[in-house]
Amino acid sequence: MKKHYLLAPGPTPVSPETLLAMATPIIHHRSPQFAEVVAECRVGLKYLFQTKQEVLILASTGTGAMEGAITNTLSPGDTALVVRGGKFGERWGEICAAYGVNFEAIDVEWGRAVQVADVAAKLKANPAIKAVCIQAHETSTGVNHPVKELAELTKSLPGTLLLVDAISALGAFELPMDAWGIDIMVAGSQKAMMLPPGLAFACLSEKAWEFTKTATCNKYYFNFSKELKNIQKNTGAYTSAVSLVMGLRDVLRYFKEATLEKIFAEHQLMSKATKAAVKALGLELFSQEGASDALTAVRAPAGVDGQDVVKLLRDKYGIMIAGGQAEAKGKIFRIAHMGYIGNFDIVMIIAALEVVLNELGYKAPYGAGVKAAEEVLFGGA
Amino acid sequence: MKKHYLLAPGPTPVSPETLLAMATPIIHHRSPQFAEVVAECRVGLKYLFQTKQEVLILASTGTGAMEGAITNTLSPGDTALVVRGGKFGERWGEICAAYGVNFEAIDVEWGRAVQVADVAAKLKANPAIKAVCIQAHETSTGVNHPVKELAELTKSLPGTLLLVDAISALGAFELPMDAWGIDIMVAGSQKAMMLPPGLAFACLSEKAWEFTKTATCNKYYFNFSKELKNIQKNTGAYTSAVSLVMGLRDVLRYFKEATLEKIFAEHQLMSKATKAAVKALGLELFSQEGASDALTAVRAPAGVDGQDVVKLLRDKYGIMIAGGQAEAKGKIFRIAHMGYIGNFDIVMIIAALEVVLNELGYKAPYGAGVKAAEEVLFGGA
Numbered sequence: 001m002k003k004h005y006l007l008a009p010g011p012t013p014v015s016p017e018t019l020l021a022m023a024t025p026i027i028h029h030r031s032p033q034f035a036e037v038v039a040e041c042r043v044g045l046k047y048l049f050q051t052k053q054e055v056l057i058l059a060s061t062g063t064g065a066m067e068g069a070i071t072n073t074l075s076p077g078d079t080a081l082v083v084r085g086g087k088f089g090e091r092w093g094e095i096c097a098a099y100g101v102n103f104e105a106i107d108v109e110w111g112r113a114v115q116v117a118d119v120a121a122k123l124k125a126n127p128a129i130k131a132v133c134i135q136a137h138e139t140s141t142g143v144n145h146p147v148k149e150l151a152e153l154t155k156s157l158p159g160t161l162l163l164v165d166a167i168s169a170l171g172a173f174e175l176p177m178d179a180w181g182i183d184i185m186v187a188g189s190q191k192a193m194m195l196p197p198g199l200a201f202a203c204l205s206e207k208a209w210e211f212t213k214t215a216t217c218n219k220y221y222f223n224f225s226k227e228l229k230n231i232q233k234n235t236g237a238y239t240s241a242v243s244l245v246m247g248l249r250d251v252l253r254y255f256k257e258a259t260l261e262k263i264f265a266e267h268q269l270m271s272k273a274t275k276a277a278v279k280a281l282g283l284e285l286f287s288q289e290g291a292s293d294a295l296t297a298v299r300a301p302a303g304v305d306g307q308d309v310v311k312l313l314r315d316k317y318g319i320m321i322a323g324g325q326a327e328a329k330g331k332i333f334r335i336a337h338m339g340y341i342g343n344f345d346i347v348m349i350i351a352a353l354e355v356v357l358n359e360l361g362y363k364a365p366y367g368a369g370v371k372a373a374e375e376v377l378f379g380g381a
Numbered sequence: 382m383k384k385h386y387l388l389a390p391g392p393t394p395v396s397p398e399t400l401l402a403m404a405t406p407i408i409h410h411r412s413p414q415f416a417e418v419v420a421e422c423r424v425g426l427k428y429l430f431q432t433k434q435e436v437l438i439l440a441s442t443g444t445g446a447m448e449g450a451i452t453n454t455l456s457p458g459d460t461a462l463v464v465r466g467g468k469f470g471e472r473w474g475e476i477c478a479a480y481g482v483n484f485e486a487i488d489v490e491w492g493r494a495v496q497v498a499d500v501a502a503k504l505k506a507n508p509a510i511k512a513v514c515i516q517a518h519e520t521s522t523g524v525n526h527p528v529k530e531l532a533e534l535t536k537s538l539p540g541t542l543l544l545v546d547a548i549s550a551l552g553a554f555e556l557p558m559d560a561w562g563i564d565i566m567v568a569g570s571q572k573a574m575m576l577p578p579g580l581a582f583a584c585l586s587e588k589a590w591e592f593t594k595t596a597t598c599n600k601y602y603f604n605f606s607k608e609l610k611n612i613q614k615n616t617g618a619y620t621s622a623v624s625l626v627m628g629l630r631d632v633l634r635y636f637k638e639a640t641l642e643k644i645f646a647e648h649q650l651m652s653k654a655t656k657a658a659v660k661a662l663g664l665e666l667f668s669q670e671g672a673s674d675a676l677t678a679v680r681a682p683a684g685v686d687g688q689d690v691v692k693l694l695r696d697k698y699g700i701m702i703a704g705g706q707a708e709a710k711g712k713i714f715r716i717a718h719m720g721y722i723g724n725f726d727i728v729m730i731i732a733a734l735e736v737v738l739n740e741l742g743y744k745a746p747y748g749a750g751v752k753a754a755e756e757v758l759f760g761g762a
Binding site: 004006008010011012013014019020022023024025026027028029031032033059060061062063064067094095098099100188190196197198217218219220221222238239240241242243244314315320 | 385387389391392393394395400401403404405406407408409410412413414440441442443444445448475476479480481569571577578579598599600601602603619620621622623624625695696701
């Protein structure tokens, strides 16, 4: 028997309890029964987003919510500022281009976080910028951008929004929407939210809702004003993805019970342990700064192709991590700390890494990485 | 204990086997394991759509696929012809308007099917019409439009496509895409496909793919060309809704094994039985013509509000059917014959209808409807 393990940055493992919650009989999306479920989710989502605003539930992946963030607040000919430090930063720019929104880009070396001063300079040089588009965690590089500091900039500019892709961030680390002054935060179900792919979320500040009143970008399916009116009545604009929403209620109950504080601490511990372990094996992190607690991106050692690490783990041992994307392909591999995983899954993946690195000709002393991980996770022996 | 029954026109009941197929552990959307699942779905979808073309799998509800059908084939300023004989016909027009596509409308009385001659006259009067937008089954009225005959018209016009919303039609009755010459057929998971909501499908003829080359409507998430390239590699443009796709494989195996011919015959039999039963109770069908095998829309008898029938069934007996929408609200109620239901579910809903009609003051002799249904379903006693 080959047992399968999933430690990729989305989709992530879903707990058996949540899987069974989603396997309950289908209920109608416009029924009192389902309205109760949505009502409970609305409260739970506000807790998770740390906001007083309504969180919209969309039947799509996170990319759909990113598209909606642009099309619901901007108009063709408007200018956005896009921070591109990885594949998902590029996506913001692609969406702007697809809808006739002009954008200036700050190109950040993959593996680095944007400099707040660079964003400030751009905003000063061009007061017409109506939105700063960023990733809280750039999944392709394992880097967190300085969202809190960027929000400090945009908060003081009445004509500029901060749009944050929190798809692989929400639920993994601290990202208090209201306290920091984020204007739109979008998320996806299949990362730290511990659900299958298929739901996206968008939450708008009062300032962002003001922008929706004048935004003329074309939109129909991703119409946030229409979704707002519907979720206030505990339903959706179109047919809700009811089985995924049943799962959503289940995970939101868990988040509330476990508390965000404890969940963030758990992610941080798994992240520290993984980072300590790969360093103990003589490997380097890909992230030069802002290393995320959601993910550890590791530089493949000299002579080893990062894709071979991924393939050997997957094909020989049934363990799914992620390789590098686009320009990072072959150079890195990525181990996620999101979803239904525990501390011993970290021990497992580090042990597996020791094995495959040796098989690929890189001398990694058995147990050296595991020892470092154990020390972080469980204290000194 | 109040047992729950679902006979609404989407979402529909999902079989326990499919629910459990979706409850298997999450696999990565870019893995050989998942590629095998998608490869099998591609074959099964072609069988279901009766086409040689690729069927795209989208993470959204059917409305997203309708939007994509417009934005991927038309440009702002183009003209479409929209048949509006119910709520979903109106949606085609709303999508056109949202993307700057002009449209002419043929307004059909709710409960009636469009006249082919009326469409032919419009097409003759305005050769600039680039798309005819129609529902195979207008869910809000229970009427099938004459898709086969409309395709005869558009087939001979190189500059005009036939866009068919088959969301509540595909899998319920005969709709052979290639044989009839339909240019785009869109579907949703939560009707006769017997899956939860959350997946949409779009299939384009060669002629429609030609139109995509020049279409300039804004689009990003619903980019059919990008999806085509990805599904040809057994994956999706964005993160696939993997758990729903596991369910999709399961139902497609069922469709193949049971055969479309037999499945359509079953829908037809349940539809005939329901229609005979409501007539035996002295009720009238709402559909004046083209009564669909997917659904029976019934006119509420004089003195009875259709919404009260729905609410009493739901709140007192746990049975979910659908009421009328928009201008049909209160006037009708709708019983679906789609999803994981069998002949005795039809007997059940007719018996329930006899009970609630009497409670609402309409004299419906107990057993009269059931008798008529039994005779159709099981032959003479």
